Amino acid sequence: MGIGVASVATGCLGLTETNENVVLDEPDRKTESSDLPYPAWNEKIPDVTLPKPLTTQETVTLxxxxxxxxxxFFYSHCQTVCPVLTSTMRNIQTHSLNNGYGDQIEFFPITFDPERDDAKRLSTYADEMNINTDAKNWQFLRPKSKDRAKSVITDKFGFKFSRTHPENMDMYMFAHMPLILLVNADDYVERAYTSKSPDAEKIISNLKTIRNA
Known part of the structure; x- marks a missing residue:
């Protein structure tokens, strides 16, 4: 995919000396983690278990x-930011597989549209997006119901989404923010990427720093 590993900027993404929970230094930002609705730097992700619909309904505890x-956080019928986020995730997965660290990281896209994103639809979406689900480090996660999606994704992760109400209800969409979380092996968030066009090289660089810590 032509993705290279960006160099780690001195003093920006080095090992932190003051916090044992995380590897990356605190990002330059205007808002503290505790003031954000979603888990951010130095906060643990919620303790939730979700089904993996493409693998005979096994589950993952995050x-x-x-x-x-x-x-x-995504839904497969999204026509705006979700395809960009998922493509970024796919490109990073491809980089991991091509560079020998695919077994050292995991990818968990969580749908908040379980009514439409069943196993068949997610399998089709994976093909459309050229995602390698055979690599086993990519697992789509799907709450069992609309209510479960809200209780997990909004109530626990703080990720808000609101459904539109078109005349043809089969064509409903969601308003939502872009969000990808980089979580370390101890379950703490190292980075929360909220750009509509995440920088894959930067994420790969952050991952390398975490993996080599």
């Missing part, structure tokens, strides 16, 4: 992974 991981 605090029981023991590897760095990327967690994305």
């Amino acid at each position: 605090r029981n992974v023991d590897k760095p991981r990327l967690v994305e």
